[in-house]
Amino acid sequence: MSRDQPLLTIAIDGPSGSGKSSVSRAVADRLGIGYLDTGAMYRALTWWCLDQGVALTDEAAVVVAAEALPLELSTDPGDQRVVVGGTDVTAAIRTTAISAEVSKVATNTGVRPVLQQAQRDRMATISVATGGVVAEGRDITTVVAPDALVRILLTASEEARLRRRSAEVHGSADEAAIAATRDQVLRRDRDDSAVSQFTVAADGVVTVDTSDLDFDESVEAVLAVVASIAGHAHPDAPDAP
Template sequence: METGELSEIPTPLVVAVDGPSGSGKSSVSRAVARDLGLAYLDTGAMYRAATWWCLDQGLPLTDTAAVADAVRALPLVMGVDPDDPTVVVGGTDVTAAIRETAISAAVSAVATNLDARAELGRLQRAAIKAEREPGGFSQGRGIVAEGRDITTVVAPDADVRVLLTASEEARLSRRALDVHGTADASAVEATRDQVLRRDADDSTVVQFHTAADGVVTIDSSHLGFDETVEAVLAVVSAATRA
């Protein structure tokens, strides 16, 4: 999409992107936010941050009530710059720590806790609302928010709603490359449980494999990164023109 076309997109603009693990939604959403001059919200990072917080507090994640209470008190600050999306909990920068294997293995326990999920959803809606209106650090231009239930639960009224998906083979290969730096057979196998189990667990509380009414599906199985970004930008352009 040409720069002139991007500048014609009206604001404030909210773009919601959902998808399974390895679909590319985080990297693609960051690029889309950067190209459109929007803020960027990684809601998956919020679940990871909540998991880090609970483990740091020594809470057993099986204690659903205690986890929900901890999430309600979560001292979370999300950086929404697509070039530097930071995550700070209680004054500690956990941007890197929440990507560690221990958090990846445990995060579903928080993501499937319905009370914790409701609280994080409230925080996500507040973050989206804050970027719709100028004031503070917000320019009121808008935001790209990505996760698993943004198009259906958190921001069903978003201006643009996209389900970004890909084949299981493509998703495992991408995640292996991201985590291990290679997509050979052993690396793919090493990420299989993490990717597929997380999707299976989260599928018990939210639907992110099939697009809801009004949500545009983009299958990136055979698209390169730049092509996928262009496909999302084309959806944004078409939706805003309409």
């Protein structure tokens, strides 16, 4: 991407299991720009608090931890690494143990503005370094980056979201695996929806429903939105309508 073009900032919101993380990484890779997983920041803070003995119910202490979080995040969509205090926690923050606790951090109203500002700062840095950024998570299109060039709400039916998350976590999407995943996915969305809007698109935000799309089709659908809004055509992207 030529540096005389506007920076290509893409903000993607969505509920658990909508495919936003995997689709966002693929979109960033196809466009040759950086990637920011904002959810990883909440997970990293959760891990750090538990590692440091900070009670997640002590909201003020968690805010202090957030302000001093020694976090390193890679920006390469093809090589995601998360390091906290010198420890690689890339795998650790995706465990069920962290997933079960992260809402306590994500719904802390003192933590959110701290991490949201950190996300804005990281988006700006990544954009300058790579010509753009795909940032995904919760509140990205409305609070973190309401001025992003492209804003998308990636959503899917409850059935599709549970099926995908079950396959991701349990390696299966059979009835038992879906049942084991149901509480974690739906509870996380319910808890987070108290402090974040990620189920209904705000004005100017384009909804992409992936319920009946496979992964490649979901990526193409997002690229089509990017092409139509930003006009950043590339060899693999669909033509803008």
